[in-house]
Amino acid sequence: MNMGCGCSIRIIALVAILLLALFLTGFVFGPIGSSFLDTKAPAFLAVTKPHIEIPPEGILHTPVLTITNTLIASWLTIIVLIGLFYAFTRKMKLIPGRLQGLAEVIVEIILNFIKSAAGEKNARIFFPMVATIFLYVLTNAFLALLPFFGTIGIYEHSGAFVPILRGANTDINLPLSIALIAVISVEYWGVRSLGSFRYLNSFFNFGQLRDGFVSLFKGKIRPAISGILFGIINLYVGVLEVLSHLIRIISFTLRLFGNMTAGEILLVVVCFLTLFSIPIFIYGLELLMGLIQALIFAGLTLVFGIIALTPHDEGSEHKT
């Protein structure tokens, strides 16, 4: 912008004064002010006390399944993603237009991120899964910040207000489903690149146990005892390894679900308490949080995948 310095400072000051005025209005007439100063809010500013519900609320009840507001939001996410990218990449040209360029930039940023971690050779293996997780989580989080999320809804018979759309990441089933797919993908990458036996061997190291039994049959007592002992320890380590892989599902799920739900609750509460001004900053924070969570989910999937692809050759160092 080619505005003069003085002019833009004036605009910033104006915006700040406006925000301050809104904040004061919200403070005086909102729940805090009304409890301290005993003010009565005018009718158009009256806000009902938010009702926080952790499980997603059902919109359509069918015998088999209840369609929840979060499910509708996730469908919206899919429609938005597919619709946009279909429009961007419908007519691919060697010399790209702006929209095609945008799609290419998005793909290239994600691909370069994967390349920087996994190397040129393996990047294409991880790319579709990691990119899908990133785009899905990010779009879920960003769409949830739009004004019509959590505001437009219906009143149930019991009198409770149910919004039609709610951030899809705040339904624990969604993080759980992505986490399960991510972990399965990681194991699949490991098996595909190392072969099922070698991949299994990276969990359970049977080498020493076998050596121990061989020594026992040959009548060498000392190497037999140490071999069997260490073999059992190795098996135990393998069990721990398997457990740690399973726990990844839970950590993935709870991280995303927890952060997103907490963000949503924070927004609702801050909006209720201060009415104006302050929620703007919380929205900024939530925007950042959505990006960070998407990055963490996709990044961790990538890192686990890279670990699964590198063979653990621990058996060789104990061989005599």
Place this chain on the structure above:
Amino acid sequence: MEALEGIGINPPLFLIYLVNFIVLFALLSVVLYKPVLKMLDERQAKIKESMEQAEKIKQETARSEEEIKAHLEKARTEGQAVIAQATQIGERLKEEAKDSARQETESLIAKARTEIQRERDKTIEELRAEFADIAILAAEKVIKETVDKKKHRKLIDETLKESTTFKKT
């Protein structure tokens, strides 16, 4: 189980999300990843090809430049040789022309000289004849006596032949 329901875990919903994700994965692969990656690869290949071609053209240009330079050098030396030759030929032609001119002059001079000689001889002859007549006339006048003309003439001729001054050279 109660606690799981408390935070909203719901197996049918979970399955639907699973399907959702797989559908999204498949659709994004078709709509975004495949075409864009293909295009990126294609463009990369194209750029690489163009760069290689440019490099080749550059080399070719350098080579043809070298060739042109060599040609020019050759043409210059050739031209110089031609000029030298031409100068030589010119020199020779000049020399020849000079020679022939001299010869011609000499021959002309020689011819002129013989001409002059002949002219003189003729003149002398004529003079002598005239002189003889005059002498006869004079002698006639002097002597007043008509001598036989033929005899007279013979006499004079004899005299003249004896004289040294009019002798032919």
